[in-house]
Amino acid sequence: MSSAKNININLKIWRQKNAKAKGSMETYKLNNVSTASSFLEMLDQLNEQLINEKKEPVAFDHDCREGICGMCSLYINGRAHGPDTGTTTCQLHMRKFNDGDTIFIEPWRSKAFPVVKDLVVDRSAFDRIQQAGGFVSVNTSGRTIDANAIPIPKEDADKAFMAAACIGCGACVASCKNGSAMLFVGAKVSQYALLPQGKVEATQRVLNMVRQMDEEGFGNCTNTGACEVECPKGISLENIARMNREYLKASLK
């Protein structure tokens, strides 16, 4: 793009050999970074430099680089996915930084997300919560009822979609002082609670998912709201409230 220029930056990056090793912040200098580059392209450039200097490149998670797979993470200057709002790290661009800036890059920090190496963490706890109840128990058949047999009010469908837009990146957990996963779980519970297809198993679903969430070591919600602020997909706190109502309803049955 025509407005792009090159900047020089300093990087302070968390390096940790593996899950058991002790980590530390290391300093790197990187020159000629185009402001049109994405943040991860900047890290690619750093790794190319490190490989050429016969040093170990920095490990970080990433895949689609379109802000949808949820694989990228990173705590950048003390914020999940960096300074931009409504953005995953892969969609953060270097035009948000200035020449001479020092940028701090750390992994997600949470008991339930142990560091695997450098900036890579293990988020399989999210998968296990989903396996505990994040589904409708319908087998593949091709003989379910016609898709238009049950009309669903547009407003409900839209709300369910907005909850289902969660990408499972874990920024909510990383941003929460309690390491709570309530926004993630609340979004999944809400998607199904808002749709007639999800009503049948509503009671068991919320109980099972919350039980698994607790077992994984995630903390409790104290309504700080940091999760909503840092969520790259704008998942609303409403979903936590809805989950709480669902949980209460299920517990009283």
Added chain:
Amino acid sequence: MKLDSKIPEGHISKKWTDYKDHLKLVAPNNRPKIDIIVVGTGLAGASAAASLGEMGYNVKAFCYQDSPRRAHSIAAQGGINAAKNYQNDGDSVFRLFYDTIKGGDYRAREANVHRLAEVSSNIIDQCVAQGVPFAREYGGLLDNRSFGGTQVQRTFYAAGQTGQQLLLGAYSALSRQIGLGRVKMFNRHEMLDLVKVDGKARGIIARNLITGELERHSAHAVIIATGGYGNVYFLSTNAMGSNVTAGWKIHKQGALFANPCFVQIHPTCIPVHGTNQAKLTLMSESLRNSGRIWVPKKKEDAAAIREGKLKPTQIAEEDRDYYLERKYPSFGNLAPRDISSRAAKEVCDAGHGIESNDTNEGVYLDFSSEIQNKGKQSAYAKGNHNPTQEEITKLGKQWLEEKYGNLFAMYQKITDENPYETPMKIYPAVHYTMGGVWVDYNLQSTIPGCFVAGEANFSDHGANRLGASALMQGLADGYFVLPYTVSNYLADEIRTGKISTETQEFIDAENNVKNTIDRFLNNNGTKSVDHFHKRLGLIMWNKVGMGRNEAGLKQAIEEIAALKEEFYKEVRVPGSSDELNPELEKALRVADFIDLGQLMAMDALQRKESCGGHFREEYQDAEGETLRDDENFSFVSAWQYNGNDITKEELHKEELKYEFIKIAARNYK
């Protein structure tokens, strides 16, 4: 080798039903004795693993990402086709079948495509039952929109995140089976070889990407659902980790590779910004429902825009060339992808490109007309029959935001420009690969017991895929085809018993993988893996890209051979084998891309015709459209591996027969 496509006899509309009725079954009590491996957890892999798990088989599923939910199906934006005819605009199974065959420029198999159209409706029913939140109208019923290459509204969608919602649906079904213990999931594992015993697929060697450990896994059938190979171009809309390794490993073991040169270059992607770029981003085809594509008629205007002296909004209506509307009036901005991409290249090659980068390659996708149209409609719907210009513009923008909000936001993040105010800049980029592992009607490769599904196979899209058909195919294969055809194969395996991983075949396969890894780590070269990958990508884009010719293809074959030699001599892979080592993962993948790239050039060279996305400059009509040669090239090219020198691969041909569709020149004018 004789290729048997195993297409059943009978009328096209009865083939699948009759065939299914006569397939062999495995009784429920026998299924737990049988192991199945599924590699890849995108739409095809996740739906296959979930369905087979539900049936009672022991399934092991593998993905290289940290969770099955990350597979790149998740990035599909626009929608999924189904012949529901909810809009009462004349759609039917036959029409979806016909559009897909025609869209593929008559290079796909009739029987497979008809089956796809038949099960399309079941897919929507299944997904809604799973709680997939598709877009709805105010009456509560499902909404539809149009996609390229069709004249009906048959595309179901969830904003610009249809792939995400469908994948999360399949992931939820898969998660349920994992929770029930019917599927064992191996995240962060990469398949690095297929193990054959007595000619049959019997297992895989997988690397645990965290510990580096090589693992042997045995099974009675192996399903490869690992997506496409667009990353052979380095820059593409694929995920960074998308790769051809699983498909290439089975190719080396005897599975033929079909139509490798059929690549889809998608017309609407964000243009390249510079040399450090690692990937390209798609702007959904659905935007062509609302956006008009144009470039300045005058070259001096284009130059002034590139220099920043003029803004697109300053170009008068009569000085704009809406070239798709001009050339293809009946389909207009919704012409198929291959045609739209080539048209963009043509106007840019002629000096009308508007992007200020090294190549000037970019055209406009303009929403200003739609803002006016929809703004007026919205005002009327609200009872305001005399809206001011300001009200119209405001309502029009609101309408766009509701339809495409996430895409517009993504565009703005990447380019720092506001597409509500100024037209988007777009240019074609590599997006999808129609070619893939050759499979028969059962989706079985030429290796017994090794099935291939989704984008990884070649079967349904011919030489060009229509929009919103990839999601359809992935789910059709996984939910509604493989459960039948894999069971038919497994019916003969109920007495086999557990397959040992201690046999010589497994030991040899593991040693081979280990040697390859050690060779890279001990190579001590001077250049990074990306260095080679980028060079491969440039050769591919320039010579095996949107326009191809004999001289260029011959050069590409030689240049890739030289690159391969240099790669093995000079590549530097840091770190060790017993840890998370992304550079090692990349090296193993790029090694396979280099081989594949050469085969793609060979395939493009032998196909002396133009069809779909394969445009040989020597074969075009007077108006610059593709010129097919049905007499000599109405076949699937299927390549057989023949050792490390790829130029020695042997070409087999599967003749394509059109019994139910009259083959004609493709016309969208």
